[in-house]
Amino acid sequence: MAAVSAPRPLMGAVLLLFVSAAWGSAFPLMKDLMARMPVADLLTERYAVATIALLTLRPRCLRGLSQNTWLTGVQLGLLFGVGQTAQAIALHDLPSSVSGFTVGSYVVITPVLGLVLLGAEVPFRTWVAVALATAAMTIFTLLRGTEGGAVPLPALAVTLLSAVLYAGHTLVLGDFEGAGRDAYALAVIQLGVIALMTGALAVPDGLTLPGTVADWAAMAHLSVVACALGFLARSFGQAHVPAAPAAVILSAQPLWVTALAIMLYGERLTWTVLIGGGLIALAMLLVLVPGERVNG
Numbered sequence: 001m002a003a004v005s006a007p008r009p010l011m012g013a014v015l016l017l018f019v020s021a022a023w024g025s026a027f028p029l030m031k032d033l034m035a036r037m038p039v040a041d042l043l044t045e046r047y048a049v050a051t052i053a054l055l056t057l058r059p060r061c062l063r064g065l066s067q068n069t070w071l072t073g074v075q076l077g078l079l080f081g082v083g084q085t086a087q088a089i090a091l092h093d094l095p096s097s098v099s100g101f102t103v104g105s106y107v108v109i110t111p112v113l114g115l116v117l118l119g120a121e122v123p124f125r126t127w128v129a130v131a132l133a134t135a136a137m138t139i140f141t142l143l144r145g146t147e148g149g150a151v152p153l154p155a156l157a158v159t160l161l162s163a164v165l166y167a168g169h170t171l172v173l174g175d176f177e178g179a180g181r182d183a184y185a186l187a188v189i190q191l192g193v194i195a196l197m198t199g200a201l202a203v204p205d206g207l208t209l210p211g212t213v214a215d216w217a218a219m220a221h222l223s224v225v226a227c228a229l230g231f232l233a234r235s236f237g238q239a240h241v242p243a244a245p246a247a248v249i250l251s252a253q254p255l256w257v258t259a260l261a262i263m264l265y266g267e268r269l270t271w272t273v274l275i276g277g278g279l280i281a282l283a284m285l286l287v288l289v290p291g292e293r294v295n296g
Helices: 009-033 039-057 067-091 096-104 106-118 124-140 153-175 183-205 213-237 243-250 253-265 271-288
Strands: none
Touching: 009 067, 009 213, 009 243, 009 253, 039 067, 039 183, 039 213, 067 096, 067 153, 067 183, 096 106, 096 124, 096 153, 096 253, 106 124, 106 153, 106 243, 124 243, 124 253, 124 271, 153 243, 183 213, 243 271, 253 271
């Protein structure tokens, strides 16, 4: 009955690395567009375009799905959609580094929730990888500066809530037996649910569209690369990698953000980048090198 009888962790890791890169590249674009567009409008358009893109490629992907697949897809969409909305709203009042670190704390929350709620056993090497990933995020974000100013506690609490919801999303997806078989449909359902949920907040006041060619290009990247391809790769990737190791791999997002800043904007290559990147690489090696497999 399992969707994937022979897990392929290397392929899953590559897909999840793509997700971390796609979502990492989306972070600065989101913050920039939010200065000119309402959060609900931005999220509605982003996820609606992503949903339409995947449905255009496979218009019959939702036919013949089981009730369990529909329920799981809706649950995943709600978890991620509420988390994304909360994170985006709080981002108005938080420095990017603090927001990035707080959201990234789901790498720790995921195995803890899995242990408490699902009784999922987590190997010692995965806990070590979680600790290394957390240290790397600290270096990439907090140690690189918080952009000055006090940190509002309400915004921090909302962002922490989004991290808990992302952890729940990772666990539900990892626990779904049909993830490999229905990965495409699962991605479409999630994106559609998020688009409908955010649209309910945005449509009453009218939708604000991107105003420049650059903003449209950013929206295209957010919709097609980060959402459509990102969710698709996430669904397929977690069919091969358990939830806790998946969270470790996805925690590489700050590394990709920093790499893009160095390549595109000439940011200096500092010791924080080298050490943080090394810790992330070591954490991923720990969860990928063959060893005792535990579905946690």
